Amino acid sequence: MTRLNGKTAVITGGATGIGLAAAKRFIEEGAFVFIFGRRQEALDAAVADLGPNTRAVKGSVSDEADLDRLYAAVKAERGTLDIVFANAGVGSQLKLGEITAKHIDETFDVNVKGTIFTVQKALPLMGNGGSIILTGSSAGTTGAPAFTAYSASKAAVRNLARTWAEDLKGTGIRVNVLTPGAVATELAATALGEEGLKAYGAMTALQRMGDPAELGAAAAFLASDDSSFMTASEVAVDGGLAQL
Amino acid sequence: MKTLEGKVAVVTGGSSGIGLATAQRFVEEGAHVVITGRREKELKEAASLIKRNVTTVVGDVSRLDDLDRLYAVVKEKHGHIDILFANAGAGTIAPLAVATEAHFDQTFDVNVKGVFFTVQKALPLFKDGGSIILTSSVSNVLGVPGFSAYAASKAAVRNFARAWTLELKDRKIRVNAMSPGPIDTPALATTTGLTAEQAQQAAAQFTTQIPMGRRGMPEEIAAAVAFLASDQSSYVTGVDLAVDGGMAQV
Secondary structure (H helix, E strand, O other), rough: OOOOOOOEEEEEEOOOOOHHHHHHHHOOOOOOEEEOOOHHHHHHHHHHOOOOOOEEOOOOOOOHHHHHHHHHHHOOOOOOOOEEEOOOOOOEEEEOOOOOHHEEEEEEHHHHHHHHHHHHOOOOOOOOOOEEEEOOHHOOOOOOOOOOOHHHHHHHHHHHHHHHHHOOOOOOOOOEEEEEEEEEEEHHHHHHHHHHHHHHHHHHOOOOOEHHHHHHHHHHHHHHHHOOOOOOOEEOOOOOOOOO | OOOOOEEEEEEEOOEEEEEEEEHHHHHHHHOOOEEEEHHHHHHHHHHHOOOOOEEEEEOOOOHHHHHHHHHHHHHOOOOOOEEEOOOOOOOOOOOOOOOOOHHHHHHHHHHHHHHHHHHHHHHHHHHEEEEEEEOHHHHHOOOOOOOHHHHHHHHHHHHHHHHHHHOOOOHHHEEEEEEEEEEEOOOOHOOOOOOOHHEEEEEEHHHHHHHOOOOEHHHHHHHHHHHHOHHHHHHOOEEEEEOOOOOOOO
């Protein structure tokens, strides 16, 4: 399949997990992909894995100067940008009663503010036919114990797509949310532990965790013209977890 | 890469609009399709547009005998089903104050009872791991004056996807609803009971309510249905995929 032939994509949080799986899939479908992440080691490993149609830029989505460097690199090498997968996110648990201001700030800086500036700063490079994909979470529509900050931040992300579909009216740029549930990623394993992850997977209708590659496939659908009449939509890739 | 190579797909309401475009896309992706619809002439014309790997069975999804005949043909021809697109639907304008019992029954007979038995009767032929897609509508979450029976019937369809996801989970059959927004198909002008002028006005009004500023094309819905039919959506089940230009999303 070559649905993304000649397209240029940016994937934040692109060195591991869902971001890396999406990068693989985008490249398989013909795209040139810039991955953006905080850890040089992980970026190097990802580039080695992804091959020649990849560039890595080190930085944090919560730092505007880092984002400026990312898009300067895209502009210098490719000139324009077709696909933004604003996927970088963090999540850790603190029960109501134990929540700190720092915990809230850290979560919202990356998941909400980071997503907003990832997209805002990409716009000058984007045009008609562009596709923006935001990573939401099934936690954004369900109660998830001790995930006050994370769940609220992901509910915010889902709503960003609504407003932006209106703000982007007339530009030909679409914006949609990809909503994972129980996905076997490093972030999820760190937050829940291996046992917790298994139990989480068992709660889904498909009775298993999702593979990051399955999220990558759905991201490719949203990135491609196969979703050309979709904007402000949400694609839940959660094995039915939050759908029933 | 073709995403549906060698798959057997059944498409109800396959002679025009979304159903026809989807049957065409399925065949492009490598599938064999069996399409059904009530009107023999249109069905034959659809088959000649699809050109290859297509079988037609005339029938009405609200008649259980017709469904039995449909699946008898599928069984004889292919022996099994991988993909079912339960897409046949009907909607005519009838404000609450003047709607008749016949209007209500017709709407629910096709959209609710028809979908229910289209899926039930497919199950004996269904391969484990297959995909079922139900055509709902953005009206499943919107108030649409004059179309309350239609909108309610489509909300019922969306909910079928929830219960059936659970009922069929051990067979690894995924069930999803797909909700189109206003689409540029012949149905608005020919089947809703609107006059040509009313249909034109409705189309123009839709456009102002859609963030993308236009109605969708049947091919765009077909592309989304092909996603739900294929392994690209292997971890997607129980969802309502809105393909509506943002109409019911903002």
